Amino acid sequence: xxxxxxxxxxxxxxxxxxxxxxxxxxALDYFNKNMTEGNFPYLMRDGIFEKxxxxxxxxxxxxxxxxxxIGMINSRVISVAYLHRGHGNGFHVAKLGxxxxxxxxxxxxxxxxxxxxxxxxxxxxxxxxxxxxxxNNENAIKFLRKLxxxxxxxxxxxxxxxxxxxxxxxxxxxIL
Numbered sequence: 001x002x003x004x005x006x007x008x009x010x011x012x013x014x015x016x017x018x019x020x021x022x023x024x025x026x027a028l029d030y031f032n033k034n035m036t037e038g039n040f041p042y043l044m045r046d047g048i049f050e051k052x053x054x055x056x057x058x059x060x061x062x063x064x065x066x067x068x069x070i071g072m073i074n075s076r077v078i079s080v081a082y083l084h085r086g087h088g089n090g091f092h093v094a095k096l097g098x099x100x101x102x103x104x105x106x107x108x109x110x111x112x113x114x115x116x117x118x119x120x121x122x123x124x125x126x127x128x129x130x131x132x133x134x135x136n137n138e139n140a141i142k143f144l145r146k147l148x149x150x151x152x153x154x155x156x157x158x159x160x161x162x163x164x165x166x167x168x169x170x171x172x173x174x175i176l
Contacts, residue, residue: 013078013109015116016070018061024054027070030077031099039102060084067120069113071100078104083117085126092127105139114147122176129176132158132169141170149174 016023032048060066065087071079081098085091096117100109121129131149133140141151149172157166 012073013112014072015113016072017116018068019070021054021058023070024057024068025051027068027077027080028054031080034099034101064124066094067117069116071104071109071113073104079109079113081110081113081117083121083126083129085121085124092125094121094126094129096129096131110143111147118147118174118176127176128173130171130173132171134159134167134169141172144172147174 019027028049028051035048057066057068061068066082066084069079069081070077071081078101079099081096083094083096085094096114098110098113098117100113118129129149131140131144132155133144135154152171152173155169155171158169159167
């Protein structure tokens, strides 16, 4: 766990790397609650996660197929992020996902977390990182560009929230 100050807030911010099962469940509950209430956009997903993913997430962390970071302030989850690498011929490619609670956006949280994720990727031999922000998520697109991601195209109906709502996404990537 590392502690850093959040820009303009003077609050201690902790990044938990590869959290244990209990903290993963807390992070999942936080994410799902906020996603259901529409409190924030997420770079890689517009729907909730089922609890059944916890075991596979934990196993992926152990096998180093992915890394998950939980951002916390005073035992409160304010951010969830991951870098998930492909398999087989795509083992050098990873997908990025990150979300930050609205009150802590544009304060440096996502930047600190993404730097940790990209450094982990470099250490593990990942060459390419991809992200798929929904087209109308201007803040996510601007943030990814700031990190060095380039737009490679549009993915029509890449994500869906339910049986009727599909979203077009940008296909963005960075070479590490």
